[in-house]
Amino acid sequence: MCGALGWTALKLDMAKAYDRMEWGFLEGMLVAFGFDRAWILLLMMCVTSAGARGDIHGIRITRAAPSVSHLFFANDSLMFFRATQFEAQRVKDCLEIYSATSGQVINYEKSSAMFSSNTDPTTRALVTECVGVRETTDFGRYLGLPSALGRNKSATFRFIE
Structure with missing residues (x-):
C-alpha cells in the first residue's frame, strides 16, 4: 500500500454474542x-424462540463452506479506519456506545488489529493501546474466507466451486 497514511483493520470478537444481544x-x-x-415480527419470533431452543442450524452451500445462519455475523466484526490515534479514539468511543x-x-x-505496511x-x-487490542499480521479466516490472499487466488477460492 502506498502513501504516507497507514490503515488499520480491526477484528472484534464479541463475548457470548448471542447470549448478550x-x-x-x-x-x-x-x-x-x-x-x-x-x-420484523417474523424475525423476532425466530431469534427469540427457535434460536434459543437450538432449532436453527444454518445451511451449507458446499461441504467445505461454513454454515450460514442468523448467527453467522454475530460473533465477529471487521472494521477499517485510518491508522491515527484520533481515529482509534473515535472508534473506541463508538464501540463503548454500541456496547x-x-x-x-x-x-x-x-x-x-492489522496494519498496512x-x-x-x-x-x-498508539492505535493498539488506544483501542485495547493486540497487533497481528494475519487474522486467519474471517467469515469462512482467508483474510490475506496469496498470489494464487484460484487455489484459495477453489472450495467455492
Whole structure:
C-alpha cells in the first residue's frame, strides 16, 4: 500500500454474542432501517424462540463452506479506519456506545488489529493501546474466507466451486 497514511483493520470478537444481544435493540434497528413490520415480527419470533431452543442450524452451500445462519455475523466484526490515534479514539468511543446500547460486550483479549505496511511502529503501538487490542499480521479466516490472499487466488477460492 502506498502513501504516507497507514490503515488499520480491526477484528472484534464479541463475548457470548448471542447470549448478550438485547432483542429490543435488534428490533429497534430493524425498524430504523425501514423493514416491513410483518418481517420484523417474523424475525423476532425466530431469534427469540427457535434460536434459543437450538432449532436453527444454518445451511451449507458446499461441504467445505461454513454454515450460514442468523448467527453467522454475530460473533465477529471487521472494521477499517485510518491508522491515527484520533481515529482509534473515535472508534473506541463508538464501540463503548454500541456496547452500552446493544448489550454486546467486546472481548478485547481475542480482538486484534492489522496494519498496512506503510504504518510506522509508533503509530501501530498508539492505535493498539488506544483501542485495547493486540497487533497481528494475519487474522486467519474471517467469515469462512482467508483474510490475506496469496498470489494464487484460484487455489484459495477453489472450495467455492
